[in-house]
Amino acid sequence: MEEVNQTALAEFILFGLIENPKLQLPLFLIFLGVYLVTVVGNMGMIILILFSSQLHTPMYYLLSSLSFIDCCQSTVITPKMLANFVTEMNVISYPECMAQFYFFCVFAAAECHMLAVMAYDRYVAISNPLLYNVTMSYQVCFWMVAGVYGMGLLSATVHTIFLIRLLFCKVNIINHYFCDLVPLLELSCSSTFINEVLALSFSAFNIIVPVMIILSSYVFIIVNILHIQSAGGRYKAFSTCSSHILAVSVFFVSLAFMYLQPSSVSSLGQGKFSSVFYSIVVPMLNPMIYSLRNKDVKVALKKLKQKISFLTTKHSFN
Template sequence: MPVGRNNATVTKFILLGFSDFPKLKIILFLAFLGTYILTVTWNLGLLILIRIDACLHTPMYFFLSNLSFLDFCYVSSITPKMLSYFFQKSKSISFMGCTLQYFFFSSLGLTECCLLAAMAYDRYVAICNPLLYTAIMSPTLCVQMVVGVYITGLFGSLIQLCALLQLNFCGPNMINHFFCDLPQLLVLSCSETFFLQVIKFVIAVIFGVASVLIVTVSYGSIVATILKMSSVEGRSKAFNTCASHLVAVTLFFGSGLFVYMHPSSGHSLGYDRMASVFYTVVIPMLNPLIYSLRNKEIKDALKRCKKRVLSLCHH
């Protein structure tokens, strides 16, 4: 048995969070609070805008509204708890609370992997088969794809949760992270973790690498099609639409695969924490901006919404 472990069963964990930066506590709290408020505001705002504007009732914005919903849930599964720990002496979380937090966070993350792949396929059909786009991306297919990605993400996370619950934790119970994530829990387990390490790697390959492959193949075909376009305006519009999706995909998968593709070890956990800040806090805030800043349809929808509000105020 490793040094520092005993035979007692761990019933709670201590999340150290950012306690190794005591002088930056207030600055970090305000930064994370501000980021969370912006994330919630922007994602819910985009979700509502897509919902109320009939011009945005297309497959692309249907998928984007689901991405906004996922990002809202994703960041809300971690940030409020993390913020509450900044000024608490006891930063404990029960074993069940810890595993449930990981389950929800993992489900949402895996679902987002699949959704980004589905969005890439949607762009592929729109640009490479524009005449058949409406027929192929029917409302029924779009709903089936979204339901499919939610079920797939839930199932992938459930497999890891079942394997995680088979592990024993007998101390220490200090998690050098701001939420309960699998790499940190594996390091603390006093059971043999090889099987779960393999599951973690396989899930990362299936959801991460396979999704990246779908995105790469889709965008390879898209770029080839765009380069053949004779219209400069059409080419520019297609590139703008695809560029935003590629930026979101690169940021999300790059940081996520860094954490989950390598074996867990005490030495790598500090880097994992920094990468985790990026894909759990920063990216959900950036996604609405990435998809909206250079999007004429979103800007036009905002103008229409503003006119409606002003009209209601005058009446």
């Protein structure tokens, strides 16, 4: 019982991304800008989809869910990271650290499965366009999104339960910019075998299964695209797929590099920079990749601006 109390009262120090003090301010400004773009982009996408009736389709329902996940994931990590750039010693309490890890795990796992669901949605839209609204009904989409969050909650709950059972009695400096699993296991002075097995098992499930779904979906998508007679139609479909594949590749490659290898083999220094992509950069890029290049979104944004301008003008005259 005494060991449990010691662990519960522990504090950690987040080492941060880099050690060079000359780069702290420039990096603070860069990541502050990235965070603001992420929040504005994702929240703006949610609001645009909510108030644009022409975007009330399964595709954009899933996109709004992805935007919510990205916004939450970035908010869990980036503010604490920004604090580390401007404070001399970035202390985080044990409960705060476990909470940060829990919610990061929820949204990271949820994003993996959400990308797979979105790939399946595109497969249905291209292969069976006449049955799209039936196959991807709002009820089906609701249960898919519920399953996505269920996977994230299950993974995070299991990881966190076994993580809080560990005793931390070594150096309390976490060699990372947030409370991630691998650097936390490095600090434990009790056996981490079960945690590493669970990490590999859940990481394999949350990465390999969605990747297989995405690859399978795109194989069928490409086969169907090759049967399209119109060159313009093929180009448009390939353009949409290339954007999705780019975002998926950056996210899953960086995620796999960090988690699909034993902690004895992985490099925390390299892992920190790879995690920047899936935890900070990808949430910023997703609204641009999935939305800003989309004609329907541009039209909806233009109509919303006109509506706001009309209401503003009307209010000023009154």
